[in-house]
Amino acid sequence: APPGAAGAPGLRFSAVAPNTTDAVVVPPGYLHEVVLRWGDPLFDDSPEFDPYHQTAEAQERQFGYNCDYLGLFRRRGNGNFLLVANHEYTNEELMFPGYDPENPTREQVEIAWAAHSLSVVALTAEGRGRRSGGLDPVVGHPLNRRFTMRSEFELSGPVAGDALVRTPDDPDGRTVLGTLNNCAGGLTPWGTWLTGEENFNQYFANAGTVTDPKAAERLRRYGVNKGPSGRKWERFDDRFDISVQPNEPNRFGWVCEIDPFDPESTPRKRTALGRFKHEGATISLTPDGRAAAYMGDDERFDYVYKFVSRDRYREGDHEHNATLLDNGTLYVARFTGDSPGEITGDGKLPADGEFDGSGEWLPLVTSADGEAHSHVPGMSGVEALVFARQAGDAVGATKMDRPEDVEPHPDTGRVYMALTNNTNRGLPGYAGPDEANPRRANKHGHVIELRESDDDAASTTFSWRILLVCGDPKDPSTYFAGYDKDQVSPISCPDNVTFDKYGNLWISTDGNQLGSNDGLFGVALEGPYRGQVKQFLTVPVGAETCGPWVTDDRVLVHVQHPGEADGSTFENPLSHWPDGGVPRPSCVVVWRADGRKIGTA
Ligand code: FEO
Ligand code: CA
Ligand code: CA
């Protein structure tokens, strides 16, 4: 039986049992509804959604596809919120009737360009009953905004203007059209939004035409297609064709910073934070007021990074705070275990009873006033930013099991890292298990808790321990911070993380390998319930749970790619959520039917 209502404050709900229902399933006593769906109108002139007659022009004025990160700003005025949303990618086979992946049409490709990138949407709770947590989009609100592959993004920091980012379309190397594969993100203390460009490599074609061995190796390290790309965009815009515009991929793979409160502002790609498959970026302030950004590179055997700003955050000084992420030092993490003897890889706890140890933040590049000073032998500062993965290789960073969200706890400053999985760990030809990645063929992932020395986010050393080794609790290789395994929900493939006001960690999953749908889980970090994982909701068939945003009276998630599965098509999708027709990625809000606080008795 799933865990009952007993639990830490904020987690006192009866856990949802694993299931394969084509619906959002929430605990007894909770209600939910869809806030926004793919194609919903955002502006007064937005056409109604019609998947049989979709156009790029319509899509530019509607909520995009595959919503991933979700951030919610509370605004002045009762019940007003500003939602920021990533649209990570498109599922053409579920978007277009009769889609032929070998021969996409120009219209389909242009719709995909418009369905990617970002949305900003005002939401309101007005007009709802006192007990309702329901939220409605405010169509035509002056802050509503869509970013697409036609929107201008400015390169900022030391890489801006460098030869590595100049292209025939942008000979100055300063203005990029669009942002791609925006996965997770974070809100900053100065009121902006950070979003990570993740698997940008998949959009570019013909890396195989590059003959210079150094350039070819760089493209290989980032996984850029040797031949045609999956979506064939290169047929419709040669900036996606490396044989024509070889530097265009160098203009993606960054963290973007957006000011959602200024609808005229141009978003910036912050090059001082390095280029890799950025999951997201989340900020902690150091005791002396500098900004530390924690970041993961979501690839098997890739790294965890941190950027620490040179300057201090100044409350209310918008202009100054907008320069924080251009000046500072980028580090990569090395984890060292403290247990004697070998890590077996079968989940057996080491001799000292815990997977734990110490670590170092190894400096890669210090950026200052447009200059990049390298700490990596054989690489210039700009090279170490653009090819941060290779900089990490050179200094001996620890190869991790796909670092997804990396977020500092808002009260304790401890950093929680979701390592989603790595089925190649320990296989012939790959790195073996180590104390920070202790499971061979790690199918279900794990979560690490990191504590900076002196609890200072600027420290260059830290200690760490594993909080969770995920999976079915009956599997002896799982670990729930020592909590009773009969009293926890099964969890697999942790991806996004957030915190509630009680200090609990919430984890959403992507790609559950236990045969049931993905979901959202809460886990206590302190007190007698530490390690008690409880499932709060599940998402429909084929969907991934994204975004999570937890306040004391609402939980919001993004339901990404419902119906995504082998053989699932527009005509015969494996999910019909949320309307019974074609599946639509959507934002969902959950609240308590009695109007009381989430997870309280
Ligand atoms: Fe887009 Fe790493 O998940
Ligand atoms: Ca140990
Ligand atoms: Ca993710």
Ligand code: CA
């Ligand atoms: Ca993921």
